[in-house]
Amino acid sequence: MKPTNKKAATPDAMQAWEDFVEQQVYPVPGAKAKEDYRNYDKPARDTVRDFYQQNHRYQSFDFVQQKREEYLKLDRKRLSVFDALDFLNTLVDDSDPDIELDQLQHLLQTSEAIRTDGHPDWFVLVGLLHDLGKVLCLFGEPQWAVVGDTFPTGCEYSDRIVYHEFFAANPDFDNTRYNSRLGVYQKNCGLRNVQMSWGHDEYLYHVLKDYLPEPALYMIRYHSFYAWHREGEYDWLCDDHDREMLSWVQNFNPYDLYSKSPQPPNWQELRPYYTGLINKYLPTELSF
Ligand SMILES: [Fe+2]
Ligand SMILES: [Fe+2]
Numbered sequence: 001m002k003p004t005n006k007k008a009a010t011p012d013a014m015q016a017w018e019d020f021v022e023q024q025v026y027p028v029p030g031a032k033a034k035e036d037y038r039n040y041d042k043p044a045r046d047t048v049r050d051f052y053q054q055n056h057r058y059q060s061f062d063f064v065q066q067k068r069e070e071y072l073k074l075d076r077k078r079l080s081v082f083d084a085l086d087f088l089n090t091l092v093d094d095s096d097p098d099i100e101l102d103q104l105q106h107l108l109q110t111s112e113a114i115r116t117d118g119h120p121d122w123f124v125l126v127g128l129l130h131d132l133g134k135v136l137c138l139f140g141e142p143q144w145a146v147v148g149d150t151f152p153t154g155c156e157y158s159d160r161i162v163y164h165e166f167f168a169a170n171p172d173f174d175n176t177r178y179n180s181r182l183g184v185y186q187k188n189c190g191l192r193n194v195q196m197s198w199g200h201d202e203y204l205y206h207v208l209k210d211y212l213p214e215p216a217l218y219m220i221r222y223h224s225f226y227a228w229h230r231e232g233e234y235d236w237l238c239d240d241h242d243r244e245m246l247s248w249v250q251n252f253n254p255y256d257l258y259s260k261s262p263q264p265p266n267w268q269e270l271r272p273y274y275t276g277l278i279n280k281y282l283p284t285e286l287s288f
Contacts, residue, residue, distance in 0.1 A: 013143045014091075014134075016047040021149070022257045025162055026230055049163070055144035056166035059197040061154040061178055067145065067198040072206050074287040076139060081278045084132050084286065091137055105264055107131060112270070113259035114252075125277050126216045127255060129208065130223055133200030135288060145198050150224045152194045152237060155183025160231040181236060190239040191222070199224065211282050215248035222249050223256060 079087060088103045111127030136146045149161060156179055157167040172178040185194060196202050205221035212220075227233040229249045238246075 013047050013051045014137075014147050017051055017143075017147055020048045021226070026226065026253075026257060051144055051148065052163035053166045053169075054142070055148045055197075056157070056161075056163060057169040058144065059151075059153060060170055060172045061184070061195060062171075064153050064195050064198045068195070068202075071136070071139075071203055074207060077288045078285045079288055080285050081129070081132075081282060084135060084288070087138060088132060088135055091134070103131065103134065104267065108265045108267060108270065109259045109261050110255050111274075112265045113255050113261070121277055122213050122216050122281060123219075123252075125212070125281055126219050126252065128274060128277075129204070130220055130252075130256065131200060131204075133202075133204030133207070136200055136203055146200050148197075148199065148224065149226045150197045150199050150201055150222070151227055152183075152185075152234060153197055154178050154195050155185055155237070156181050158227045158231070158233040160233050161227050185237055187236055188239050189237060191228075191234075191237060191242045194237050196221075196225065201225070207286055207288055208282075215245060218245040218249050219252040223252060225249075229253060 085104055085107070091103060107128050107130070110130065111124050114127040115124045134146055137143065151157060151161050153172065157164065157170070157173070161167075167173050178184065201221055201224050205217055208220060209217055222229060228238075229246060230253070235243075
């Protein structure tokens with residue numbers, strides 16, 4: 001893999017959402033969130049608004065079921081991790097001159113920050129892999145079906161989800177089968193039995209589920225489930241195992257959000273270390 005000199009490697013709505021989450025909704029602990037995220041500068045604000053409008057409108061129980069059927073057979077592509085990283089890094093948007101990080105840099109900065117703090121090697125590997133599911137964009141999925149906060153479908157949408165008001169346009173919003181607190185679920189049924197909104201987290205979990213330790217899989221599967229890991233919502237769907245795993249998901253989150261380093265990691269120098277790490281846990285090729 002060649003390190004890219006590309007300035008902008010992320011479609012603008014995706015980057016705008018990531019900046020929004022980091023700066024407006026969940027700033028570094030101790031820092032103050034901007035007073036009102038709805039004052040987010042134009043045009044980034046509009047991009048983020050439009051993004052959530054579509055995401056909340058279309059992520060219904062039926063939509064998710066359809067996407068699961070479409071993708072979870074994992075019969076699209078067989079890729080090594082390096083090929084998948086390369087493939088992901090072809091996500092380019094030249095319309096936004098302000099984006100500094102390509103996808104690979106974000107992954108490497110996350111994994112290097114985890115490594116610097118002395119965590120187990122599989123935790124470092126999570127840093128490197130956690131956004132690989134964004135290859136969904138390259139399979140033609142719109143950004144609102146790839147990134148953004150994730151949340152349970154098939155039950156009431158928590159009002160702690162950002163831009164909650166846009167759920168009013170979701171077909172499930174007025175459907176009595178889905179709009180009670182438990183909806184189609186049993187109390188404390190466990191998150192594994194809950195159909196989360198469709199995106200890169202759930203997808204990558206299925207790609208990797210046979211290979212990584214349980215806490216690693218939780219970090220991957222629920223890293224965008226902010227309503228749970230930041231807001232403390234949806235405990236009524238969790239079982240004791242979820243509660244036990246929650247702290248791992250919370251441990252991972254700051255590395256994802258705040259690990260941008262002024263000195264970008266050098267991929268060529270780091271490549272031997274990561275090759276060893278990938279070979280330790282993963283097969284030569286993964287099914288996407
Ligand atoms: Fe992510
Ligand atoms: Fe990330």
